[in-house]
Structures are given as structure tokens and as C-alpha cells.
């Protein structure tokens with residue numbers, strides 16, 4: 275059976291050490307399991323039978339998007355069978371529409387947004403253009419959802435809340451969007467109120483072991499496994515450990531297949 279890990283991060287070799295030690299310094303609650311390089315990610319994938327991983331870039335400052343795109347295209351060129359890159363734009367970039375068109379024309383499937391690292395509020399008027407343009411040029415959007423373990427004292431704790439993401443769905447037609455961490459990290463009651471049953475994908479990282487198995491299974495059932503994707507958030511978790519947790523829950527073989535592969539293939543609109 276093929277397995278897609280829809281949520282990982284990696285950095286260019288030159289900056290991976292610096293990037294990882296910066297990110298690790300943001301929280302004492304969690305340590306990375308991987309080094310944050312593509313080579314190391316491929317090693318974890320080989321060890322755990324993950325066929326394809328989505329690497330998410332995040333532009334933390336305006337002006338970074340084209341450098342990130344170039345790097346991701348290089349990675350994709352070398353590892354076309356195994357890596358699906360998510361590019362990034364920063365909400366304060368100029369000409370976001372043009373950037374998204376260039377990303378789409380380069381053959382990229384989607385973009386990653388991170389309200390904490392990019393300092394925006396998920397449903398703010400200023401960022402609607404990003405969702406609208408992404409929907410218009412058929413780029414998938416993966417958005418960090420809920421709280422973030424690296425921002426325990428965020429001044430706007432609900433900036434990526436399930437409720438705000440539901441507002442985005444109300445305002446933007448035709449958006450293909452995936453919410454990380456089962457719809458919103460540590461906001462799972464709100465996920466059940468606002469997002470379950472909506473036209474949105476969710477992924478599993480930082481959910482199993484962080485929420486009750488019972489609630490996880492209820493969300494999968496009510497949202498349907500067709501909209502739930504396996505994700506590890508490597509280098510913060512080992513995809514093998516995350517897969518083992520998922521497989522221990524008593525889900526049917528059919529539901530597991532959807533979560534491990536088909537839902538992500540549908541989200542990415544992979545043909546074949």
C-alpha cells in the first residue's frame with residue numbers, strides 16, 4: 275500500500291542546523307527527531323515505508339518566496355517520485371497574485387501558510403486575497419491550525435482557530451484547504467463544532483497522543499476518512515511512530531488506506 279505523509283518540513287543543507295536550533299529553542303516541550311534536511315527525511319521515509327512526503331516551505335519574511343520556490347523546485351527535480359513541495363508566500367509580499375501564478379506554473383501543487391510564523395490572523399481581510407487567488411489558480415492550501423507548541427504565549431491565541439478557518443470557508447469559494455493537527459491543535463472541541471463535516475481536509479500530526487483516542491476516532495468518523503490525511507510534521511515526529519499509533523486504533527483497512535493515501539492524493543489532485 276502506498277503511503278503519503280502530507281506534512282513535513284525541511285531546509286536547505288546550508289541553513290538546516292541554524293534553522294533547527296532556532297526552532298528548537300522556541301519550546302522546551304518538544305524536541306526534534308530529525309535533522310531537517312532532505313537527505314535525513316528520505317532516510318526516515320525509507321525506514322517507515324512512506325512513499326511520498328510533502329515538504330512545506332514557510333516564508334517568514336516578505337521577499338523570501340522566490341528563493342524558497344527555487345530551492346523546492348531543485349528538490350522536486352531530484353526526487354520527483356518521493357517529494358511533493360508546498361511553496362510559500364508571505365502575507366506582506368507585494369504582487370501575491372503573480373507569485374501564486376508563478377508557483378502554479380512551476381508545477382507546484384500547493385502552498386503552506388502559518389499564521390504564527392507569518393504573523394497574520396487566519397480570517398483577516400488582508401489575507402483573503404491569498405485564499406481567493408489560490409482557489410482561482412487551483413493551488414492547494416495547507417494551513418497551520420489551532421495553537422502552536424512553539425508559541426505558548428502568543429498574544430493572539432486564536433489566530434489560527436478552527437472558527438477562523440470556518441470563516442475563510444464561508445468567504446472563499448472553491449478553496450482546497452487542509453488544516454493541520456486534526457483541524458486545530460488543542461482546539462479539538464472547536465474543531466467538532468466548526469469544521470467537522472465542512473469541505474476541508476485535516477491531517478493527523480500532533481493529534482494522536484495529544485487528544486483522546488475516542489475524540490480522534492469520532493472526528494474521523496463524523497468528518498469521514500475521505501477528508502483525513504496522514505501527516506507526521508517531521509522533523510518533529512517520526513512518521514513510523516505516528517503510523518504505528520494510527521494503526522493501533524482499530525480503524526478498518528479501508529479507512530486506514532484512505533488516511534494513509536487516498537485522501538492526500540485527492541487533496542493534491544494527483545492524477546492516476
Ligand SMILES: [Zn+2]
Pocket residue numbers: 281282283330418454507
Ligand atoms: Zn507545519
